[in-house]
Amino acid sequence: MLALSAVHETLGKILEPPTLHTAVIFTPAGQLVSWQSNPLCAKDDVHLVIGLSGDAWQGAREKGYGMVHHNHLGKILVVPVEDVERKPGEDKPPLMLLALNATDEMEWADMQVKGKALGAALTKSWSKHREHLTVPKPPQSSVAILTGSKRVTTR
Numbered sequence: 726m727l728a729l730s731a732v733h734e735t736l737g738k739i740l741e742p743p744t745l746h747t748a749v750i751f752t753p754a755g756q757l758v759s760w761q762s763n764p765l766c767a768k769d770d771v772h773l774v775i776g777l778s779g780d781a782w783q784g785a786r787e788k789g790y791g792m793v794h795h796n797h798l799g800k801i802l803v804v805p806v807e808d809v810e811r812k813p814g815e816d817k818p819p820l821m822l823l824a825l826n827a828t829d830e831m832e833w834a835d836m837q838v839k840g841k842a843l844g845a846a847l848t849k850s851w852s853k854h855r856e857h858l859t860v861p862k863p864p865q866s867s868v869a870i871l872t873g874s875k876r877v878t879t880r
């Protein structure tokens with residue numbers, strides 16, 4: 726069983742304020758699971774980190790990590806929380822994504838070491854729960870599109 730309080734506590738252990746100040750766990754679909762920051766940051770900033778991280782992950786998935794720099798937020802690194810048994814060439818999305826947000830003073834290499842270590846640690850305890858952590862893809866015949874404030878369904 727996964728306890729969000731334990732996830733929250735684990736995220737807090739990786740922080741090194743003021744440089745590495747925020748850690749976020751979210752689904753590949755962009756849904757926030759948990760975050761920890763020191764000093765406390767606005768939830769809007771956390772959602773911005775998720776959006777930028779998701780874009781960075783899509784663009785650099787084959788490398789195993791994504792990086793982006795934002796003028797306001799600083800450096801953002803995203804790494805997957807993967808299945809231990811993941812086979813090369815599999816198209817399954819990772820269980821979760823982990824984003825680390827730091828100031829420009831922190832080196833990218835240090836962020837990668839910390840992010841990959843935490844991602845690997847989370848993988849060990851989470852991979853056995855994949856069927857409960859992932860959302861099945863919707864059927865191909867029905868796709869929902871959100872446009873403005875109206876929900877439009879196409880077939």
